[in-house]
Amino acid sequence: MNSYDVAVIGSGPGGYVAAIRCAQLGMKTAIIEKYATLGGTCLNVGCIPSKALLDSSHHYEDAIKHFEEHGIDIPGEIKVNLKQMIGRKQAVVDQTTGGIDFLMKKNKIDVYQGLGSFKDATHILISGKETIEIEAKNTIIATGSKPSSLPFISIDKERVITSTEALKLTEIPKHLMVIGGGVIGLELGQVYRRLGSEVTVIEYMDRIIPTMDSGLSKELNKVFKKAKFSIEVSHKVKSVERKGNEVIVKADNKKGEEVTFKGDYCLVSVGRRPYTDGLNAEAAGVKITDRGQIEVNNHLQTTAGNIYAIGDVVKGAMLAHKAEEEGVFVAETIAGQKPHIDYNLIPGVVYTWPEVASVGKTEEQLKEAGVDYKVGQFPMRALGRSRASMDIDGFVKILADKKTDEVLGVHMIGARAADMIAEAVVAMEFRASAEDISRMSHAHPTFTEAIKEAALAATEDRALHI
Incomplete structure (x- = not known):
């Protein structure tokens, strides 16, 4: 029987990142995945393929609506080749999941294909072509989630x-x-x-x-x-x-x-529901809540002390990057380090166009908590970069404490908001004030100038370009 310091059940962004960090920290690591490819929902049927289709469809929309205005003439009718579009999406998925295979080999992580279920707290049965058993001092449950439905809906997967x-x-x-x-x-x-x-x-x-x-x-x-x-x-x-x-x-x-x-x-x-089917969690002493989530403490430790859970199976937002942070957190905890996650500073993004991104508290949350706050907002249409690219919808809004000026929340909708939100996360991680952001030099012309202008608007209402 193979023995490991850590076994990870599930190979989505939380699971595979946890496995890599465990291996980096010198632990003998195994990862168990029931499907034929690694990467979980995110890489196979979630984040990555949906963004591939969003990008392809965006190119098509630009071609039929905006190319002429940009001075690009295309002879003949522009048509959608859906088969090619879906095929390109799959090629992106295959390349990305193949990259995870490479990372597992590079970090000397043993990969098992099959359904992982607990025999007890330190032994895992893996049901694939044949059933094998491994031993693990510690286990990380990262089995993710599945799409939810409503009780009266019969999903036929066709219409x-x-x-x-x-x-x-x-x-x-x-x-x-x-x-x-x-x-x-x-x-x-x-x-x-x-x-x-x-x-x-x-x-x-x-x-x-x-x-x-x-x-x-x-x-x-x-x-x-x-x-x-x-x-x-x-x-x-x-x-x-x-x-x-x-x-x-x-x-x-x-x-x-x-x-x-x-x-x-x-x-x-x-929405989505935590996926723990077939895990046989009770055999390991792992408690599952009434909501189907795995119960964990502040160290993401389950009711079985040597077993941890991360990502969509535990409380909190169902986000790939949240799962990654938790994977690293648990790996470092097992290694005896003192890692930290600030859940308030995990950004949320909607990858529509314009993109929508948010970090920290919303106005509704601040009002409910009775916090005295101020607002600085700046429209994207006032930026030279936005006009140049014809992406004029949206705004950046900064919420700051009225007394201390500390930034409490940043909310934006506009072109490249998914990338811009990282600036807000960095600022809030270091407890920046709105004035701190307003005094940082932002390259011109860029979309991120809207963050500086919103910070100026929150600082004595002195935005420069409106």
Whole structure:
């Protein structure tokens, strides 16, 4: 029987990063993955493939809407080759997952393919082509999540689909109905809207991206309506029925009236659930909560002291980079170090265009906590860089403590917001004030000038370019 210092169950961003860090710290490490490729949801059917399709569809939209204005004339009709687009997406996925294989070899991590389940707290059974057993002093559970549904919805993976199927459709929907106005639904909705689908987003809450700052939600809603999305908020879906190639969705609006939507595809995007199926956690003394999450303490230690859990199976935002931070945290904890994670400073991003990004507290949270704060906001359309690239939608908003000027939250919507948010994270990690940011030199012309201007606006309302 092979024995290890650490075994990691699950090879998504949390799992494979945890395994690499354990190996770097000198621990003999194994990683167990039930699927044929490493990388988990993120690399195979999540973050990476969805961004590939978002980029491809963005190029198409630019070609049909903006090339002429840029002085680029293309003879003939511009057409979508969906098969090629999906094929390119898969090539990106294959290259990325292949990179994880390389990293496992480079770091001398043993890879086992099969379903990992606990025999007891220090022994794991791996069911693949044959069942084998390994021993591990410590185990890290990183089994991730699966798409959620609603009890009355039958997902047939043909017309009533999840994000997994939406990434490999063989035709462009005529009318795609999206149940859920969160990150995944909006990103995939935008892909197919760009390609010509009619898209209806049906959201239970009173706004899209409801967990983010309401200002971001309002601005993204405006952008989507301009792109002729149908956004139906405050609608409670009560039935989804397929009849041949038609899907019928019935919902109650905020007045309690029944509304019917009809389309040829329905994407169910109502969040994700922790995935612990087949883990046999109870055999190891690992407690799972009523919400299906693995119970952990502040060290991400489960009720079995030598077993840890990270990522989507534990509390907190279901984000790949949050899982990575936790993977490193646990590896260093096992090695006897004293690592640290500030969950308030883990950014959230929506990869629509314009992109949406956020870190720290929202205005709603500050109001609820009774914090005396000030706001500095700057529109992207006032930037020379935005006008040059025709990306004028959006803004940057900085929330700072009214007395100390410390930055408490940064919220932005605009071109490259996903990359720009890192500046805000760095600033907040070092407890910068709005004035600190306002006095930093930002290259001109860049999108990041909006961060400096928003900081100036928060500092005695002295933005320079509005």
